[in-house]
Amino acid sequence: MTIHTLPAGPIETNGFLLTDAVRGEAVLVDAPGGIWGLVEPILEREKCRLTELWLTHGHWDHIQDAAKVVRASGAKTRGHKADRHFFDTPEIMSAFLSSRITLEKVGVDYWVEQGATFEALGRTVEVRHVPGHCPGNVLFYFAKDGAAFVGDALFAGSVGRTDLPGGSREQLMEAIRGQIYTMPDETTVYPGHGPATTVGAEKRGNPYVRG
Numbered sequence: 001m002t003i004h005t006l007p008a009g010p011i012e013t014n015g016f017l018l019t020d021a022v023r024g025e026a027v028l029v030d031a032p033g034g035i036w037g038l039v040e041p042i043l044e045r046e047k048c049r050l051t052e053l054w055l056t057h058g059h060w061d062h063i064q065d066a067a068k069v070v071r072a073s074g075a076k077t078r079g080h081k082a083d084r085h086f087f088d089t090p091e092i093m094s095a096f097l098s099s100r101i102t103l104e105k106v107g108v109d110y111w112v113e114q115g116a117t118f119e120a121l122g123r124t125v126e127v128r129h130v131p132g133h134c135p136g137n138v139l140f141y142f143a144k145d146g147a148a149f150v151g152d153a154l155f156a157g158s159v160g161r162t163d164l165p166g167g168s169r170e171q172l173m174e175a176i177r178g179q180i181y182t183m184p185d186e187t188t189v190y191p192g193h194g195p196a197t198t199v200g201a202e203k204r205g206n207p208y209v210r211g
Helices: 034-046 066-073 081-088 090-096 169-180 200-204
Strands: 001-008 013-020 025-029 049-054 076-080 111-114 116-121 122-131 137-142 146-149 188-190
Touching: 001 034, 013 034, 013 188, 025 034, 034 066, 034 076, 076 081, 081 090, 081 200, 122 169
Parallel strands: 025 049, 049 076, 076 111, 146 188
Antiparallel strands: 001 013, 013 025, 116 122, 122 137, 137 146
């Protein structure tokens, strides 16, 4: 599996394209604005078909191009039902947006839950619910690859903001300790913004939530 980190959109939100050239398949984690223009050339170069789009949560910057990606690729989507109001009625986030940014409803094909597992790219993927930044933030964990895509729960040296609707600092701290810090220290954490980090580095040095 090859991991392509693709910052996009007005606030440089990370989209992650996961490709397996042998299988000819790919998965996209999150869909910031303009992401399809970055994804399509990689798919063509690696001769992969985008089969799924996984949404770590429903905030506007992570779903801005989701409908476009689905139309272009036919990918099936996954997300957590606690953020269904964001997926179904993204206009509720308009107070946080420039008037130049438009959002479309995102249809979710598969609702994911805490502890669920499924197969993708020939691997087993585990879902962990990490609320606090928003109600439906989840992470997608590839245990054998030592990789976790965590949305906006945890960043390198920081954590997700909790002052948006549905946010809770206490809930986020508990979720980070219970769902992220329980993964092996060498696990690479791929956040929704900024550089990758590791579980061990954050447990030792994150000033907001120590392990």
